[in-house]
Amino acid sequence: MVLLLFGVFAVCILAVLLSGTGIYDRLTRRDAQAFDARSAAQYLSTRVHQAEGAESLSLRPGPEGGHMLCITQSYGFDAYETLLYCHDGWLCELFMEAGGEIDPEAGERILEVSSLEGAMEKGLLTLSITDKNGQQTIRLLLRGGEAHP
Numbered sequence: 001m002v003l004l005l006f007g008v009f010a011v012c013i014l015a016v017l018l019s020g021t022g023i024y025d026r027l028t029r030r031d032a033q034a035f036d037a038r039s040a041a042q043y044l045s046t047r048v049h050q051a052e053g054a055e056s057l058s059l060r061p062g063p064e065g066g067h068m069l070c071i072t073q074s075y076g077f078d079a080y081e082t083l084l085y086c087h088d089g090w091l092c093e094l095f096m097e098a099g100g101e102i103d104p105e106a107g108e109r110i111l112e113v114s115s116l117e118g119a120m121e122k123g124l125l126t127l128s129i130t131d132k133n134g135q136q137t138i139r140l141l142l143r144g145g146e147a148h149p
Contacts, residue, residue: 036112036132039111040091040136043091043110044069044091044127048069048125050071052074057069057070057071057142059119059120063104064085064104066085067118068084069083069116072098080098081095081097083096083102085104085107086115086116087105089114090111090113091129092109093108113130116128116130124139127139
């Protein structure tokens with residue numbers, strides 16, 4: 001009788017542990033997908049907020065279609081650009097002298113993103129990012145030289 005009770009107890013503990021690992025696996029996969037979905041949007045939003053003002057932001061055609069976000073900065077008498085664009089399935093960032101020749105391969109790979117589209121109208125910057133989780137759109141109101149979500 002004691003051995004039978006011990007066996008039932010062991011089976012119950014094993015069932016609880018197996019169901020717990022399944023739940024944990026599903027939660028970690030869901031959290032990883034949510035993190036991936038937010039990362040590109042948060043990164044772009046942060047880069048726009050770091051810009052010197054609304055006049056330092058512009059959109060240009062990207063190297064593989066889509067758009068490229070250009071952030072112009074001044075250091076002393078020299079002007080530099082930070083370019084954010086998609087290349088080979090990655091969101092890339094390239095810091096270079098303003099007006100220089102763009103080499104898409106030279107950009108630093110940031111996140112896996114298949115496309116970046118943008119529009120800027122009357123102080124409203126709209127960026128659409130497509131990655132493995134689908135498309136996400138962020139809108140940032142540019143006013144008073146600052147970006148406001």
